[in-house]
Amino acid sequence: MSATGDSAPFKGRTIAIVAIVSIVAFIAFMLLSAYEGDLRPQRGVGAHALSNSAVGFSGVIQLAQATGSTVRTSRDPRDVFSDGLLVVTPQFGMDPDELKRFVERRDGRQTLIILPKRIVLALPQRPGWVREAAVLQAGELNAMLKGVADVTVRDARGGRTIQGATLEPILNGPSGGALLAAVKGSGTYILADPDALNNMGLKTLAGAERARAILDEMEIAEEPILFDLTLVGRGEGPSLLKLAFEPPYLPFTLCLALATLLAALHASRRFGPALHEERKVAFGKRAIAENGVALLRLARRRHRTGARYVALTREAVASATGAPPGLNGAELDRYLDSLSREGEPFTSIAARAADAPDTRRLMAAVRDLYSWRRTVTRDHR
Incomplete structure (x- = not known):
């Protein structure tokens, strides 16, 4: 059965649509791969800024944003060097040296450390809810802060407080201790009771007002408030793929x-006729000529073929112009010189072609000889 019509299996329009869909899908894949960490819900139930549970701090972020502050969470370890207030929520059992190194890297920038208080467990039947498994004793937190300041955490009626010779009270707590204190000679603040800022503490209007007052004590004008997530195991290193989609x-x-699009457009259109595959072995005279040229090229003797080309030209012009019979040698050359009154005579061009020292000069003489031949034969038609 012979094929009829267009032999192409797909039309050009179909191929173009498939190509466009593939390009869009590839770009979408790269974007989603770069930002999948930001798009994936990462809430959890711990005492950190993403948690909606009672011990989480997502509520204070919403409160600060609603009252005009710029607040964001930080997964990038490099944000430790950023200006503004950085809120840290260390977990119970953290290596004290790790917290010390974190504070030292801040190098005097404002840092708020919210001490942990409760150990909670998630309720599988109620997502986002927790139940209290244990309350950390105040003495258990003293070791956590030994690298930051020499302080004492105390339990008091109505909340937890902090005291120490290296502290400067900011907000007083119950029983004479400090709810919020600053470490002297640094920009580090310590919040003794997390219930002052967590979601459970914001369930009342008084709790919300107290939380706003705590932030106002440390907030720097026109600088953002960052809630660190690296110390709770939710940090992310810099991504080369994400950098490709962000300034600079x-x-x-x-x-x-x-540039890729322009290259694709350039490649989609053919410039000039399609090249056909040449035969491996040429036919007849052409094969003989090509083989002869190949041998001359191999022997590096192409520039020595000028004399033979001059002889062929001499015979062709003599025949075309009706030269008198019997002329040969010098007499024939004088006859050929007389055919053209202008320009370089035949004998001069022939001498250059016959004595050419290289291929470049041979081709120049051959071109001049061919031009002379066309001129004199045209005048004798």
Whole structure:
């Protein structure tokens, strides 16, 4: 059965649609791969800024944003060097040296350490809810802060407080202790009772007002408040893929995409006729000529073929112009010189072609000889 019509299995329009869909899908895949960590819900039930549970701090973030502050969570370890207030929520059992190194890297920038208080367990039947498994004793937290300041955490009626010779009270708590204190000679603050800022503490209007007052004591004008997530195991290192889609590298990515698009458009259209595959062995005279040329090229003797080309030209022009019979040698050359009154005579061009020292000069003489031949034969038609 012979094929009829267009032999292409797909139309050009179909191929274009498939290509466009593939490109869009690839770009979407790269974007989702770069930002999948930000798009994936990561709430949890612990005492950190993403938690909606009673011990979490997502409520104070919403409160600060609603009252005009710029607040965001930080998964990038490099944010430890950022300005503004950085809120840290260390977990019970953390290595004191790790917290000490974190504070030292802040290098005097404002840092709020919220001490842990409860150990909770998630309720599988009620997502986002927790139940209290244990309350940390105040003495258990003293070791956590030994690298930051020499302080004592105490339990008091109505809340937990903190005391120490290296502390400067900011907000007083019950029974004479400090609910919020600053470490002298640094920008570090310590909040003794997390219930002052967590979701459970914000369930009343008084609790919300107290939380706002605590932030106001430390907030720097026009600087954001960052809630650190690296110390609770939710940090992310810098991503090269994400950098490609963010300033200052975004213009380079767009230029690269535009260059790729232009290259694809250039390749989609054919310039000139399609090249046909040549035969491995040429037919007849052409094969003999090509083989002869190949041998001359191999022997590096192409520039010595000028005399033979001059002889062929001499015979062709003599025949085309009706030269008198019997002329040969010098007499025939004088006849050929007389055919053209202008320009370089035949004998001069023939001498250059016959004595050419290299291929470049041979080709120049051959071109001049061919031009002379066309001129004199045209005049004798």
